[in-house]
Amino acid sequence: MSSPETSLVIRAFNEQAHLPRLLKRIAEQTYRDFEIIVVDSGSYDHTPEIAERHGARLVRIESRDFTFGYSLNVGVRHARGRYIGIVSAHTEPCDAAWLGELIEPLRDESVAMVYGRQLGTAASRFSEGQDFLRIFGRERLVLQPPRFFANNANSAVRRDLWEAHPFDEALTGLEDIAWAKHWMERGRQVIYEPRAAVYHIHEESWPQVRRRYFREAQAARRIGVRRPWHVATELLREGRALVQDMARAAAARRLKDTAREIALFRMNKALGTTQGLLDGAVMDDPRARQQIMFDKTYQAVVISAPGRAALGQMTLAEVKPGDVLIRVAYEGVCATDLEILDGTLGYYRSGQARYPIVPGHELSGSVVRVGPNVPNLEPGDPVVVECIQSCGVCALCQQGNPIGCKWRRELGVIDLDGGYGEYVIVPGRFVHKLPAGVALRDACLCEPLAVALKGLGRLERAWGPASQRSCAVIGGGPLGQLCARILHLRGQHVTVFDRNPRRRACLDSSGIATRSSEELAALGEYDALIEATGDPQALDAMLRHVRPGSALLLLGLPYSRREFDFETVVAHELTIAGSVGSGPEDFREAIATLPHLDLRRFTECVFPLRDFAAAWQIARTGEHLKVLLEVDPVAE
Numbered sequence: 001m002s003s004p005e006t007s008l009v010i011r012a013f014n015e016q017a018h019l020p021r022l023l024k025r026i027a028e029q030t031y032r033d034f035e036i037i038v039v040d041s042g043s044y045d046h047t048p049e050i051a052e053r054h055g056a057r058l059v060r061i062e063s064r065d066f067t068f069g070y071s072l073n074v075g076v077r078h079a080r081g082r083y084i085g086i087v088s089a090h091t092e093p094c095d096a097a098w099l100g101e102l103i104e105p106l107r108d109e110s111v112a113m114v115y116g117r118q119l120g121t122a123a124s125r126f127s128e129g130q131d132f133l134r135i136f137g138r139e140r141l142v143l144q145p146p147r148f149f150a151n152n153a154n155s156a157v158r159r160d161l162w163e164a165h166p167f168d169e170a171l172t173g174l175e176d177i178a179w180a181k182h183w184m185e186r187g188r189q190v191i192y193e194p195r196a197a198v199y200h201i202h203e204e205s206w207p208q209v210r211r212r213y214f215r216e217a218q219a220a221r222r223i224g225v226r227r228p229w230h231v232a233t234e235l236l237r238e239g240r241a242l243v244q245d246m247a248r249a250a251a252a253r254r255l256k257d258t259a260r261e262i263a264l265f266r267m268n269k270a271l272g273t274t275q276g277l278l279d280g281a282v283m284d285d286p287r288a289r290q291q292i293m294f295d296k297t298y299q300a301v302v303i304s305a306p307g308r309a310a311l312g313q314m315t316l317a318e319v320k321p322g323d324v325l326i327r328v329a330y331e332g333v334c335a336t337d338l339e340i341l342d343g344t345l346g347y348y349r350s351g352q353a354r355y356p357i358v359p360g361h362e363l364s365g366s367v368v369r370v371g372p373n374v375p376n377l378e379p380g381d382p383v384v385v386e387c388i389q390s391c392g393v394c395a396l397c398q399q400g401n402p403i404g405c406k407w408r409r410e411l412g413v414i415d416l417d418g419g420y421g422e423y424v425i426v427p428g429r430f431v432h433k434l435p436a437g438v439a440l441r442d443a444c445l446c447e448p449l450a451v452a453l454k455g456l457g458r459l460e461r462a463w464g465p466a467s468q469r470s471c472a473v474i475g476g477g478p479l480g481q482l483c484a485r486i487l488h489l490r491g492q493h494v495t496v497f498d499r500n501p502r503r504r505a506c507l508d509s510s511g512i513a514t515r516s517s518e519e520l521a522a523l524g525e526y527d528a529l530i531e532a533t534g535d536p537q538a539l540d541a542m543l544r545h546v547r548p549g550s551a552l553l554l555l556g557l558p559y560s561r562r563e564f565d566f567e568t569v570v571a572h573e574l575t576i577a578g579s580v581g582s583g584p585e586d587f588r589e590a591i592a593t594l595p596h597l598d599l600r601r602f603t604e605c606v607f608p609l610r611d612f613a614a615a616w617q618i619a620r621t622g623e624h625l626k627v628l629l630e631v632d633p634v635a636e
Contacts, residue, residue, distance in 0.1 A: 006034040006103055006156075007079030008087065010056070011071045013063070015089035016046040016634070018201055023054040025093045031100030034085065039075040041066040044316075044325060044368040044423065046634050047089075069167035069175035072152070076162055084162060087198065088153040094119065094197040102156045102196035112188035113180050115155040116196030126258040127245045127265040128202060134241075141192035143184065148225055150180035150190055154198045161188070173212075174219035181223065205297070205313055206264055210272040217276025228277050238270040300421025301612050304356040306343025311610060314358070314417075317425055324377055324428045325369040326385065330444040330606075331419035332362030332478075333619045333627040340413065341616065353414040360412040361387040363419030364443035365632070367431075374428035382438065384446040384591070386430040387411045388581045403581045419444075420612060422631060432587050441603050442594060444628060445482075449593065450586035451555070452482040455579035457586075459528060459553040462575040468492060472526040474542060476503035476514070478602065478626045479555060480532035484512050485597050495526070506601040506625045521545055532556050548572040555579055602626040608633065
């Protein structure tokens with residue numbers, strides 16, 4: 001196989017939002033003699049799959065080993081070209097001539113490095129866009145000492161010079177300037193070629209902006225282009241830029257919308273630069289170093305207090321031994337989520353659970369990382385997660401009663417952030433691998449299905465020997481319909497009572513009968529009754545009209561305090577079972593049962609995560625049997 005003239009190295013960490021567009025633009029370049037190498041630094045999103053799908057060679061390194069210089073050196077070692085193009089994963093070439101213009105100056109052997117123009121986009125912060133215009137002008141430059149500069153977001157170097165002097169792997173940034181400085185001091189040229197232009201896309205929080213300039217200042221201090229005594233100069237420069245940005249925003253009639261953003265950008269840049277120049281020791285701490293290098297953040301819906309919820313940035317915790325990091329694909333909207341939002345859930349009223357919380361306990365997803373001591377799971381496995389996560393060692397846990405464990409946590413409910421976020425970290429013992437062919441959209445129903453199966457198991461034990469029964473399900477919501485479909489699958493005669501005609505219509509052609517809630521007086525016709533609403537009036541009707549000798553299952557929550565005559569239970573020889581939650585055996589049974597149920601009406605209404613508020617509003621109306629959130633749009 002002949003070697004390409006150019007190897008294009010792309011450093012990437014969690015770049016699924018931008019990498020596809022970059023690779024598409026690279027494929028459109030008029031210059032064609034190149035290969036693509038993506039160096040992935042432990043991404044936990046879809047970056048690796050995207051790279052391979054677009055024909056790039058994927059090279060992986062661990063996040064803990066990452067530095068900008070090290071990742072580039074690893075990429076170049078895998079390269080076959082005589083020229084090495086380098087481009088950030090969150091850039092986009094401005095035109096089809098970009099790569100050719102970037103490589104052409106390297107044909108002159110006196111040129112060590114070329115870097116191209118960078119421009120902001122309409123989404124860029126105003127001040128960063130102005131910085132791009134200040135730094136990357138329209139005029140072509142041949143840099144001379146002591147003007148040392150380059151930028152590896154859009155650059156190219158000679159492979160033979162790299163072999164003689166690789167990038168500095170100890171620096172926290174500015175490895176490009178350090179490399180350019182080395183060769184400029186030895187008589188080689190560094191060219192700025194404005195015709196090789198890219199759009200550079202930064203989507204950073206303010207702490208991320210501050211950390212970026214902090215590590216760049218640390219690196220500038222180490223290579224000797226800035227010293228602690230340059231702090232005053234840097235502050236003066238940022239003050240001058242602040243005034244200029246405000247004036248330019250005013251001239252563009254954008255000051256009203258951008259004044260606060262301009263001030264925050266300049267403040268965070270100045271703070272990061274000042275701290276980086278003055279603090280010479282922080283990067284000696286490996287943990288601090290990794291925090292500066294990587295912004296392990298993700299989006300999640302956080303309920304901070306009753307009635308207050310917002311989509312924001314969360315910091316991803318470390319994956320500890322025994323834990324599993326899961327990329328959430330789908331999350332089912334449950335009435336419990338709405339009760340947490342409203343502040344009416346008993347756990348929050350009693351103080352057992354506290355805000356803030358990322359809600360959601362009906363999730364499906366795929367494994368991203370597996371901590372030590374998790375032998376049965378691997379990255380890429382499709383999974384579901386148990387909601388109730390007990391200690392596993394107390395007497396009640398040993399007796400198979402996890403709901404009774406006083407140390408239990410509940411996913412998205414008590415002390416454990418749930419599925420309304422891009423990622424969750426949970427103990428591996430509560431994670432269940434899905435068999436091949438089970439759609440992740442359907443699989444997020446495993447949790448309510450497990451709840452239904454556990455309750456029906458208690459009911460069927462009360463029946464005694466298996467036999468055909470006539471069963472009434474009171475409540476045609478998701479839980480009630482799952483109960484009805486399971487019973488029908490098991491050969492029972494089932495009728496669902498519900499006041500909502502839309503919900504009753506969901507059972508058309510299913511073989512399951514439906515009746516209006518106005519007909520609850522007919523409950524005496526049935527051998528078994530399943531109450532799945534939590535409505536105290538429905539409970540009263542069930543107890544009033546029940547047939548003697550019947551079995552009753554209570555699944556709905558919460559029931560209010562009611563007066564009740566226990567003589568009815570004795571005189572009518574009733575069996576009453578309550579059930580809540582589920583355990584590992586119920587989840588395993590749910591996974592096995594899932595392919596045998598028609599779940600199309602449960603998965604018709606799907607919202608992206610960013611539209612969670614609209615999803616909640618629709619869920620309250622009861623217009624759809626179930627509302628789902630699509631958290632990872634590329635999961636299936």
